[in-house]
Amino acid sequence: MAGSWRARAQAGGMLLALLGWVSSCVTTFVPLWKSLNLDLNELEVWTMGLWQVCIAREEGAVECQAHGSFLALPPELRVSRLLMCLSNGLGLLGCLLAAPGLEGWRACEDKPGLKRRLLLAGGAAFGTAGMATLAPVSWVAYNTVLDFWDDTVPDIVPRWEFGEATFLGWFAGAFLAAGGLLLACSAHSTRTATPPAPTCRRPPATRGPAGGHNPHPKNTDLVI
Secondary structure (H helix, E strand, C coil): CHHHHHHHHHHHHHHHHHHHHHHHHHHHHCCCCEEEECCCCCCEEEEECCCEEEEEECCCCEEEEECCCCCCCCHHHHHHHHHHHHHHHHHHHHHHHHHHHCCCCCCCCCCHHHHHHHHHHHHHHHHHHHHHHHHHHHHHHHHHHHHHCCCCCCCCCCCCEECHHHHHHHHHHHHHHHHHHHHHHHHHHHHHCCCCCCCCCCCCCCCCCCCCCCCCCCHHHCCC
Protein backbone atom coordinates (compact mmCIF):
# COMPACT_ATOMS: atom_id res chain seq x y z
CA MET A 1 0.00 0.00 0.00
CA ALA A 2 2.81 2.41 0.88
CA GLY A 3 4.61 1.61 -2.36
CA SER A 4 1.44 2.26 -4.37
CA TRP A 5 0.98 5.62 -2.61
CA ARG A 6 4.56 6.61 -3.33
CA ALA A 7 4.24 5.68 -7.01
CA ARG A 8 1.04 7.72 -7.36
CA ALA A 9 2.53 10.69 -5.54
CA GLN A 10 5.63 10.60 -7.72
CA ALA A 11 3.58 10.33 -10.94
CA GLY A 12 1.27 13.16 -9.88
CA GLY A 13 4.14 15.36 -8.74
CA MET A 14 6.09 14.80 -11.96
CA LEU A 15 3.01 15.54 -14.07
CA LEU A 16 2.27 18.77 -12.20
CA ALA A 17 5.90 19.85 -12.38
CA LEU A 18 6.12 19.20 -16.12
CA LEU A 19 2.89 21.08 -16.74
CA GLY A 20 4.13 24.00 -14.66
CA TRP A 21 7.51 24.03 -16.40
CA VAL A 22 5.96 24.12 -19.88
CA SER A 23 3.55 26.86 -18.77
CA SER A 24 6.44 28.83 -17.31
CA CYS A 25 8.36 28.62 -20.60
CA VAL A 26 5.30 29.83 -22.49
CA THR A 27 4.81 32.67 -20.01
CA THR A 28 8.40 33.78 -20.48
CA PHE A 29 8.20 34.37 -24.21
CA VAL A 30 4.60 35.34 -25.04
CA PRO A 31 3.94 39.13 -25.25
CA LEU A 32 0.81 38.94 -23.11
CA TRP A 33 1.93 40.16 -19.70
CA LYS A 34 -0.02 43.42 -20.07
CA SER A 35 -2.84 44.53 -22.35
CA LEU A 36 -4.04 48.00 -23.30
CA ASN A 37 -7.34 48.87 -24.94
CA LEU A 38 -7.48 52.33 -26.49
CA ASP A 39 -10.83 54.07 -26.06
CA LEU A 40 -10.05 56.39 -28.96
CA ASN A 41 -9.23 53.51 -31.26
CA GLU A 42 -11.06 50.33 -30.27
CA LEU A 43 -9.80 48.55 -33.37
CA GLU A 44 -6.31 48.16 -31.82
CA VAL A 45 -5.22 46.16 -28.77
CA TRP A 46 -1.73 46.66 -27.39
CA THR A 47 0.01 43.86 -25.54
CA MET A 48 3.37 43.82 -23.79
CA GLY A 49 5.70 41.04 -22.75
CA LEU A 50 9.21 40.69 -21.43
CA TRP A 51 10.75 40.84 -24.89
CA GLN A 52 8.45 42.82 -27.19
CA VAL A 53 5.34 44.94 -27.64
CA CYS A 54 2.63 43.92 -30.09
CA ILE A 55 -0.33 45.65 -31.71
CA ALA A 56 -3.29 43.49 -32.76
CA ARG A 57 -5.71 45.06 -35.21
CA GLU A 58 -9.29 44.06 -35.90
CA GLU A 59 -8.54 42.69 -39.36
CA GLY A 60 -6.23 40.12 -37.76
CA ALA A 61 -2.86 41.71 -38.46
CA VAL A 62 -0.35 41.65 -35.59
CA GLU A 63 2.76 43.82 -35.51
CA CYS A 64 5.44 43.23 -32.88
CA GLN A 65 8.51 45.25 -31.99
CA ALA A 66 11.25 44.20 -29.63
CA HIS A 67 12.20 46.35 -26.68
CA GLY A 68 14.94 48.76 -27.61
CA SER A 69 17.37 48.29 -24.74
CA PHE A 70 17.56 46.08 -21.68
CA LEU A 71 18.71 48.96 -19.50
CA ALA A 72 15.82 51.14 -20.68
CA LEU A 73 13.23 48.69 -19.38
CA PRO A 74 11.46 49.23 -16.04
CA PRO A 75 13.14 47.43 -13.12
CA GLU A 76 10.37 44.86 -12.77
CA LEU A 77 10.73 43.78 -16.39
CA ARG A 78 14.50 43.52 -16.17
CA VAL A 79 14.36 41.38 -13.03
CA SER A 80 11.49 39.36 -14.47
CA ARG A 81 13.57 38.41 -17.48
CA LEU A 82 16.35 37.06 -15.29
CA LEU A 83 14.06 35.23 -12.87
CA MET A 84 11.95 33.63 -15.58
CA CYS A 85 15.05 32.37 -17.39
CA LEU A 86 16.33 31.04 -14.06
CA SER A 87 12.97 29.32 -13.49
CA ASN A 88 13.10 27.63 -16.88
CA GLY A 89 16.62 26.37 -16.23
CA LEU A 90 15.72 25.07 -12.77
CA GLY A 91 12.67 23.33 -14.19
CA LEU A 92 14.80 21.52 -16.75
CA LEU A 93 17.30 20.58 -14.03
CA GLY A 94 14.47 19.26 -11.87
CA CYS A 95 13.27 17.03 -14.70
CA LEU A 96 16.75 15.59 -15.22
CA LEU A 97 17.21 14.94 -11.49
CA ALA A 98 13.78 13.62 -10.57
CA ALA A 99 13.24 11.29 -13.54
CA PRO A 100 15.91 8.71 -12.52
CA GLY A 101 14.57 8.77 -8.95
CA LEU A 102 11.06 7.62 -9.88
CA GLU A 103 10.06 4.11 -8.87
CA GLY A 104 9.12 3.14 -12.42
CA TRP A 105 12.54 4.19 -13.73
CA ARG A 106 14.99 1.33 -13.99
CA ALA A 107 18.05 3.50 -13.50
CA CYS A 108 19.73 3.16 -10.11
CA GLU A 109 17.37 0.39 -8.97
CA ASP A 110 20.13 -1.15 -6.89
CA LYS A 111 20.79 2.17 -5.12
CA PRO A 112 17.64 3.23 -3.23
CA GLY A 113 19.54 5.88 -1.28
CA LEU A 114 20.68 7.55 -4.49
CA LYS A 115 17.15 7.47 -5.93
CA ARG A 116 15.80 9.14 -2.79
CA ARG A 117 18.43 11.89 -2.98
CA LEU A 118 17.67 12.45 -6.67
CA LEU A 119 13.97 12.83 -5.86
CA LEU A 120 14.72 15.31 -3.09
CA ALA A 121 17.02 17.33 -5.36
CA GLY A 122 14.48 17.31 -8.18
CA GLY A 123 11.68 18.39 -5.84
CA ALA A 124 13.83 21.20 -4.46
CA ALA A 125 14.67 22.38 -7.99
CA PHE A 126 10.99 22.39 -8.96
CA GLY A 127 10.01 24.26 -5.81
CA THR A 128 12.67 26.89 -6.39
CA ALA A 129 11.55 27.23 -10.01
CA GLY A 130 8.00 27.80 -8.80
CA MET A 131 9.12 30.59 -6.48
CA ALA A 132 11.20 32.11 -9.29
CA THR A 133 8.07 32.17 -11.46
CA LEU A 134 5.64 33.52 -8.88
CA ALA A 135 7.90 36.38 -7.79
CA PRO A 136 8.25 38.27 -11.13
CA VAL A 137 4.64 37.66 -12.18
CA SER A 138 3.34 38.97 -8.87
CA TRP A 139 5.69 41.96 -9.00
CA VAL A 140 4.54 42.96 -12.48
CA ALA A 141 0.90 42.46 -11.47
CA TYR A 142 1.39 44.61 -8.36
CA ASN A 143 2.90 47.47 -10.37
CA THR A 144 0.10 47.15 -12.92
CA VAL A 145 -2.47 47.62 -10.17
CA LEU A 146 -0.60 50.62 -8.77
CA ASP A 147 -0.42 52.28 -12.19
CA PHE A 148 -4.06 51.54 -12.92
CA TRP A 149 -5.26 53.27 -9.76
CA ASP A 150 -2.75 56.13 -9.89
CA ASP A 151 -4.71 59.34 -9.22
CA THR A 152 -1.97 61.53 -10.66
CA VAL A 153 -2.61 60.18 -14.16
CA PRO A 154 -5.54 61.83 -16.01
CA ASP A 155 -8.54 59.61 -16.66
CA ILE A 156 -8.26 60.13 -20.40
CA VAL A 157 -4.89 58.39 -20.47
CA PRO A 158 -5.28 54.63 -21.22
CA ARG A 159 -3.94 52.25 -18.58
CA TRP A 160 -2.36 48.84 -18.76
CA GLU A 161 -4.30 45.86 -17.42
CA PHE A 162 -3.53 42.21 -16.69
CA GLY A 163 -2.70 40.05 -19.69
CA GLU A 164 -3.30 36.33 -20.13
CA ALA A 165 0.34 35.53 -19.36
CA THR A 166 -0.06 36.92 -15.84
CA PHE A 167 -2.64 34.28 -14.92
CA LEU A 168 -0.72 31.58 -16.77
CA GLY A 169 2.39 32.48 -14.78
CA TRP A 170 0.52 32.16 -11.49
CA PHE A 171 -0.74 28.73 -12.45
CA ALA A 172 2.73 27.70 -13.62
CA GLY A 173 4.36 28.71 -10.33
CA ALA A 174 1.68 26.92 -8.31
CA PHE A 175 2.03 23.73 -10.37
CA LEU A 176 5.83 23.76 -10.04
CA ALA A 177 5.69 24.26 -6.28
CA ALA A 178 3.01 21.59 -5.80
CA GLY A 179 4.87 19.08 -7.97
CA GLY A 180 8.13 19.66 -6.13
CA LEU A 181 6.39 19.25 -2.77
CA LEU A 182 4.82 15.93 -3.82
CA LEU A 183 8.15 14.60 -5.04
CA ALA A 184 9.89 15.61 -1.82
CA CYS A 185 7.15 14.02 0.32
CA SER A 186 7.32 10.77 -1.65
CA ALA A 187 11.10 10.68 -1.19
CA HIS A 188 10.68 11.20 2.57
CA SER A 189 8.14 8.38 2.80
CA THR A 190 10.54 6.12 0.90
CA ARG A 191 13.11 6.71 3.60
CA THR A 192 10.75 6.05 6.50
CA ALA A 193 9.25 2.95 4.90
CA THR A 194 12.58 1.15 4.44
CA PRO A 195 12.31 -2.22 6.23
CA PRO A 196 14.78 -2.86 9.04
CA ALA A 197 17.77 -5.05 8.42
CA PRO A 198 17.21 -8.74 9.33
CA THR A 199 18.67 -9.83 12.64
CA CYS A 200 21.09 -12.72 12.76
CA ARG A 201 19.96 -15.68 14.85
CA ARG A 202 22.28 -18.28 16.24
CA PRO A 203 21.44 -21.80 15.14
CA PRO A 204 20.36 -24.15 17.91
CA ALA A 205 23.12 -26.16 19.49
CA THR A 206 23.32 -29.77 18.30
CA ARG A 207 23.01 -32.43 20.90
CA GLY A 208 24.75 -35.72 20.90
CA PRO A 209 23.18 -39.15 21.28
CA ALA A 210 20.99 -40.10 24.23
CA GLY A 211 22.65 -39.38 27.49
CA GLY A 212 23.91 -35.96 26.39
CA HIS A 213 27.47 -37.20 25.70
CA ASN A 214 29.51 -35.39 23.09
CA PRO A 215 30.00 -37.67 20.08
CA HIS A 216 33.50 -36.32 19.56
CA PRO A 217 35.99 -37.60 22.06
CA LYS A 218 38.05 -35.19 24.04
CA ASN A 219 41.79 -35.13 23.82
CA THR A 220 42.04 -36.83 27.21
CA ASP A 221 40.04 -39.82 25.96
CA LEU A 222 42.46 -40.54 23.17
CA VAL A 223 44.75 -43.42 23.82
CA ILE A 224 48.18 -43.17 22.33
